[in-house]
Amino acid sequence: MKIFLLFCCSFLFTSTLFAQKEEALLQKVKAKLNTVTDYEASGKMKLDVSFINAAESDVTIYFKKPNKFKVKKAGGISILPKGGVSVNTASLLPVGNYQTIPGGKGVVDGVTTTIIKLIPTDEIGDVVLSTLYIDENAAVIRKAVVNTKESGSYEVGMSYRKYTAWGLPDKVVFSFNTKDYKLPKGITFEYEKGGAKPVEDKAKNKKGSVTILYESYKINKGVDEKNFL
Amino acid sequence: MWTLTRIELFKIFKKSRTYIAFAAIGAIIILIQLAMYSDGESYLEFMLGNINTAFEIEGNKLNGYFVFYLILHTLLVHVPLLICLVAGDAVAGEANMGTLRLLVTKPISRTGLILSKFLASSIYTLLLLTFMAVLGLGVSVALFGVSDLMVQKSDMFILLDKTDVLWRYAAAYGFAALSMITVAAVAFLFSVFADNSIGPIIAAMSVVIVATILTTMDIPIFNALKPYLFTNHMLNWKGFFDNPVDLREVLKSAGILVLHIILFVSLAVYFFRKKDVLS
Amino acid sequence: MSFIIDVKGLTKVFKEVTAVDDLSFSVPKGEVYGFLGQNGAGKSTTIRMLLTLIQPTSGSVSILGKDLLHHRKEVLRQTGAIIEKPDLYKYLTALENISIMARLSGVRLTKQELLRQLERVGLAERATSKVKTFSQGMKQRLGIACALVNNPQLIILDEPTNGLDPQGIADVRNLILSLSKDEGKTIFVSSHLLSEIEVMADSMLIIDKGKKVAEGKAEDLLHPSDTLVQLETANDAETKKLLLQNRWSTYLQNGNGILLKMHRAEVPALNTFLVQNGVEVFSLRSKHSLEDYFLSLTTANQHVDTYPN
Numbered sequence: 001m002k003i004f005l006l007f008c009c010s011f012l013f014t015s016t017l018f019a020q021k022e023e024a025l026l027q028k029v030k031a032k033l034n035t036v037t038d039y040e041a042s043g044k045m046k047l048d049v050s051f052i053n054a055a056e057s058d059v060t061i062y063f064k065k066p067n068k069f070k071v072k073k074a075g076g077i078s079i080l081p082k083g084g085v086s087v088n089t090a091s092l093l094p095v096g097n098y099q100t101i102p103g104g105k106g107v108v109d110g111v112t113t114t115i116i117k118l119i120p121t122d123e124i125g126d127v128v129l130s131t132l133y134i135d136e137n138a139a140v141i142r143k144a145v146v147n148t149k150e151s152g153s154y155e156v157g158m159s160y161r162k163y164t165a166w167g168l169p170d171k172v173v174f175s176f177n178t179k180d181y182k183l184p185k186g187i188t189f190e191y192e193k194g195g196a197k198p199v200e201d202k203a204k205n206k207k208g209s210v211t212i213l214y215e216s217y218k219i220n221k222g223v224d225e226k227n228f229l
Numbered sequence: 230m231w232t233l234t235r236i237e238l239f240k241i242f243k244k245s246r247t248y249i250a251f252a253a254i255g256a257i258i259i260l261i262q263l264a265m266y267s268d269g270e271s272y273l274e275f276m277l278g279n280i281n282t283a284f285e286i287e288g289n290k291l292n293g294y295f296v297f298y299l300i301l302h303t304l305l306v307h308v309p310l311l312i313c314l315v316a317g318d319a320v321a322g323e324a325n326m327g328t329l330r331l332l333v334t335k336p337i338s339r340t341g342l343i344l345s346k347f348l349a350s351s352i353y354t355l356l357l358l359t360f361m362a363v364l365g366l367g368v369s370v371a372l373f374g375v376s377d378l379m380v381q382k383s384d385m386f387i388l389l390d391k392t393d394v395l396w397r398y399a400a401a402y403g404f405a406a407l408s409m410i411t412v413a414a415v416a417f418l419f420s421v422f423a424d425n426s427i428g429p430i431i432a433a434m435s436v437v438i439v440a441t442i443l444t445t446m447d448i449p450i451f452n453a454l455k456p457y458l459f460t461n462h463m464l465n466w467k468g469f470f471d472n473p474v475d476l477r478e479v480l481k482s483a484g485i486l487v488l489h490i491i492l493f494v495s496l497a498v499y500f501f502r503k504k505d506v507l508s
Numbered sequence: 509m510s511f512i513i514d515v516k517g518l519t520k521v522f523k524e525v526t527a528v529d530d531l532s533f534s535v536p537k538g539e540v541y542g543f544l545g546q547n548g549a550g551k552s553t554t555i556r557m558l559l560t561l562i563q564p565t566s567g568s569v570s571i572l573g574k575d576l577l578h579h580r581k582e583v584l585r586q587t588g589a590i591i592e593k594p595d596l597y598k599y600l601t602a603l604e605n606i607s608i609m610a611r612l613s614g615v616r617l618t619k620q621e622l623l624r625q626l627e628r629v630g631l632a633e634r635a636t637s638k639v640k641t642f643s644q645g646m647k648q649r650l651g652i653a654c655a656l657v658n659n660p661q662l663i664i665l666d667e668p669t670n671g672l673d674p675q676g677i678a679d680v681r682n683l684i685l686s687l688s689k690d691e692g693k694t695i696f697v698s699s700h701l702l703s704e705i706e707v708m709a710d711s712m713l714i715i716d717k718g719k720k721v722a723e724g725k726a727e728d729l730l731h732p733s734d735t736l737v738q739l740e741t742a743n744d745a746e747t748k749k750l751l752l753q754n755r756w757s758t759y760l761q762n763g764n765g766i767l768l769k770m771h772r773a774e775v776p777a778l779n780t781f782l783v784q785n786g787v788e789v790f791s792l793r794s795k796h797s798l799e800d801y802f803l804s805l806t807t808a809n810q811h812v813d814t815y816p817n
Contacts, residue, residue: 052284053472054388070287076391077288077377179283183383184447190383191465191482192444192455236608243599327595331654334559334591335612336584506561 022100022116026093026132028139032167033090038064038223039168043215045071047079049208051181054079061212062227067091070228071212080210081176082151089169092132092144092156097121108133108142109159126150135160140167152177163217175209230341230348237349241315250311250357257307258300258365265296266372277379280386286379293370294378294394298470300365305405305466308357309412309437316350316416317430320501321423324508333506343501347417347494354409362402380470387472397474401466404479407486408463412437414493421497424508459489510537510573512662512694513558518567520553520718527553529718531567535696535711540688542709542726543698550718551698552592555666558696559589572661585614588660590668594651598640602631605639606654613658622657629653629683645676652683663687665697669704677704684708706730736795737775739766742788750785 041063046056059078062070069088071078103115113133120127126148133143140160147153154176158169241247265272269291277286320343323329332342378394380387389397416433423429440460443451455461465482468475513535520528528550535541545551556562558569560580569576571583596605606625610617617625626632629649639647648668655663665684669677685708687693699705705712705726712729714721722729741747744766751760751768756778759768768778775794782789 051384052280052386052388055390055393055472057390072287073377075289075376077286077290077379077388079388080285080287082283082285181279181384181386183279183381188381188383191467191478192452192461232611236611239604239608240597240600243597243604245599326598327593328597330556330559330561330591331595331609332612333561334584334587334589335609336581336614337612338581503563505563506556 022102022114025114025134025136025139026100026116029134029141029167030093032139033093034065036063036065036090036166036168037220038062039217039219040221040223040227041168041214041217044213045073045078046211047208048211049178051178052079052208059212061214062223063088063090064223064225064228065090066095068228072227081154081174081178081208089141089158089167089172092130092141092146094118094120094127094130096125103131106133108135108157111135111142113142138164140164140169163214163219166217166219168214168217168219170214172212172214173209174211175207177206178208230345233337233341233345234348234352237319237346238352241349241353246318247315247353250308250314251360253311254304254308254357254361255364257304258361258368261300261303262296262368262372265291265299269296269373276381280381289374289376290379291373292376292378292391293366293373294375294391294398296369296373297366297398298378298380300361300369301401301405301466304361304365305408305463306441308361308409309441309463310434312350312354312357312409312412313416313430313433313437315353316413317420317433318426319346319350319417320420320497321429322420322426324423324506325425327508329508330506339502340498343421343498344494347414347497350413350417351410354413355406358402358406358409362398366398378470380467382467382471387470389470389472393472397469400469404466404469404483407483407490408466411459411463411486411489411493414490414497418493418497418500421501421504459486462486511535512537512572513541513696514570515554515558516568516570518554518557518569519565520550520557520562521565527718528557528564531715531718531720533713533720533723535694537694538688538692539710540684540695540697540708542705542712543696543715544700544702544705544712545698545715546700549700549715551700551715552666553718554715555589555591555664555696555698558664559587559591560584561591585658586661587664588613588655588658588662589664589666590648590651590655591664591666593670594647594654596639596647596650596654599638601636601638602626602642602650603635605650606657609654610657615658617657625653625657626650628656644671645673645679648672648676648680652680656687661694663693663695665695667698667700669699681708734769735772735775736761737768737770737778738791738793738795739768739782740790740792741766741782742790747782747787750787754781756781 039062041061043059043061044056045059047054057073057076057078059071059073062068062072067088067090069091071080097120099119099121101117101119103117106113106115113135116132116134118130118132127146128149129147131145132141134140135142138160140158142158144156145153146156154174157173157175159171160168161170163170273290274281277290280286320329323332333339375391377391378389380389412433415436416429419429419432420426437460440458444455444458444460444464462482462485465479468479468482511534513533515534516532518528518531519526531550531554543551543554553562557564558571558576560576572586574583576583597608600608603619603622603626606622607617610622623632623635626635629652631646631650631653634642634646639650642650648671652668655665668680668684672680681704684695684697688695697705697709709726711724712726713723739747748760748766751757751766756768759770761767761769770778772794775792779789779792
């Protein structure tokens with residue numbers, strides 16, 4: 001019994017100790033991102049969803065603290081998954097109260113990262129659990145897996161090059177689950193090919209991703225509010 | 230042959246009936262444009278309901294290209310009926326007026342006569358489509374601007390870059406012309422047999438309507454039938470809005486339509502050459 | 509003699525009805541050729557076969573020395589026609605109509621030349637009026653102008669005076685005679701009225717139920733050498749007795765009343781004889797067989813057409 005109590009105590013102690021360490025790392029990441037008030041970035045966006053056919057396009061990405069984010073295609077149409085705000089790094093960090101649980105180490109793209117699980121303690125948010133893979137050396141998030149109440153779970157992978165100092169990624173891959181898409185042919189007046197229908201890959205159909213390649217950032221130069229309309 | 234065709238065109242454009250189709254198309258196009266201008270957003274909401282639940286679409290969704298696509302989508306179902314009005318009248322109308330016997334007693338071959346009439350009907354069809362393209366695309370672009378084009382299929386949502394749209398419309402125009410000439414050929418064939426124009430016009434319209442209903446109903450037993458219906462292939466102008474374009478499939482449809490035209494016109498020539506003009 | 513139309517064994521069978529039955533005839537050049545028959549006798553079917561509107565079941569047609577079947581275009585280039593009523597494009601003007609017909613006939617005429625053609629039928633002033641505003645007579649005249657626009661050798665007119673008022677009928681008749689006599693054209697004209705044909709035809713053909721009844725020079729058909737003379741006198745018995753005592757007895761025919769068959773030239777002599785012998789003549793009528801035939805046709809028609817009051 002004593003041994004058990006001792007074990008429990010030591011576990012609580014160590015976990016709290018670890019948690020403090022994780023929290024510090026988290027704050028470090030946050031502080032780095034906080035240096036960015038706003039940015040306007042140009043880049044390329046590619047949407048990969050089985051039922052959406054859209055070519056890779058040049059886009060402009062606008063960001064303003066705390067959480068304003070917009071991807072626009074000049075003179076064109078851009079499609080982002082709902083909750084696509086999470087494509088933005090800043091939005092991955094929790095607001096309000098949360099509990100931190102250490103998750104050990106993990107390797108993302110050949111970089112060893114510290115895994116931190118965050119459980120929001122406020123009831124209001126949609127997020128149930130976030131798992132962040134943080135590169136301690138660079139103080140940036142390399143990967144995040146987010147579970148939500150409403151939008152299912154999604155995963156964000158980020159790689160860094162030129163803008164590591166600002167904590168801004170060169171590439172973001174946002175993976176998510178999709179629902180079925182089906183419209184009646186009576187509405188679409190569609191041509192019927194005839195012949196055997198190709199067997200649909202159900203598993204493939206359920207996954208989608210958005211990839212944004214950031215080419216250049218204009219950081220802290222001010223962004224007009226109308227860009228977020 | 231060209232002289233004959235010009236005479237036929239002259240007659241077509243001297244008839245008030247000819248302008249019904251232009252007026253109808255003009256009215257439908259302007260109505261759609263007005264409706265989209267005043268309340269296009271709620272239409273978009275409805276159309277994009279399925280995709281809007283999971284995705285956020287940014288940009289000038291209700292642009293000229295989209296409105297023109299909508300116009301084509303609506304009109305290419307109805308234009309065949311208007312084409313029947315003129316093509317069904319081509320021979321039967323003259324039989325009804327009694328002028329057919331004048332034509333047949335002139336030193337021109339019956340084959341030449343019937344082909345020139347068909348050519349004139351086809352040119353009329355092309356003019357109608359051109360009118361539709363100019364009014365539909367020109368005014369829509371002027372009113373709604375230019376942006377990427379969203380195309381919804383039953384199992385696919387396609388976003389086409391705005392620089393990648395115009396050639397598709399040009400190709401679709403060519404394909405639609407082929408479709409409409411197929412309809413003209415059907416009406417024309419019926420026209421050869423009748424001594425008044427109501428009969429062939431109604432008959433051709435009925436064929437087009439029944440085949441279109443079979444084409445648009447998504448019922449398995451009809452689906453098996455669809456590859457054999459020319460109205461199904463007529464819808465394949467939409468093939469040009471696929472990405473990438475399934476050229477094999479589109480060309481197959483175009484080929485089938487051309488075969489239909491050749492078949493219907495050859496039958497018309499055959500029967501007209503043998504026809505005893507009694508009217 | 510050269511023939512403009514030469515028809516041999518022409519037959520047309522519609523399903524089970526034989527509309528034209530083994531018809532043969534020849535139309536001499538430069539004549540007005542009358543084509544007589546009651547309605548439904550097969551006139552229109554024959555004319556339509558001459559104009560390639562209907563394909564013959566059998567037989568041959570040669571026009572202007574060429575086989576119609578094999579030289580259709582060449583033949584039609586030399587032919588002008590009105591079939592039944594002259595149907596024209598009612599939504600077009602007179603000038604537009606004649607211009608179209610000229611081009612279809614393979615001739616290119618200037619506007620002035622076309623107007624001259626309209627002037628010939630008295631329509632120059634209405635050249636730019638739509639045909640739908642025209643009276644039946646004006647349409648008929650325009651139809652004739654259209655038929656003549658290519659200056660044809662042969663003109664085929666099917667019932668050209670149908671629906672015309674007396675003035676219109678006279679105009680058409682004069683035009684036909686002028687085309688034949690002044691311009692040497694061959695005119696093939698059909699009618700169901702003997703009275704109409706006899707005033708203009710040089711030769712004629714009579715058909716009934718698709719078959720030829722008579723063909724020949726109008727003179728011969730209308731005034732045959734043997735004619736039947738019917739006499740009506742104050743006392744027929746006495747008159748008969750008188751005739752029997754003279755050379756007239758050989759001409760006397762059996763039957764009711766007094767009927768004599770004789771050469772037409774002798775009719776005046778008979779009249780003189782009767783007067784000299786003090787016979788009171790009420791009427792002396794010379795009848796030829798053609799008229800009898802036509803009388804029977806019109807009587808038959810009247811039976812059909814009469815409704816009980």
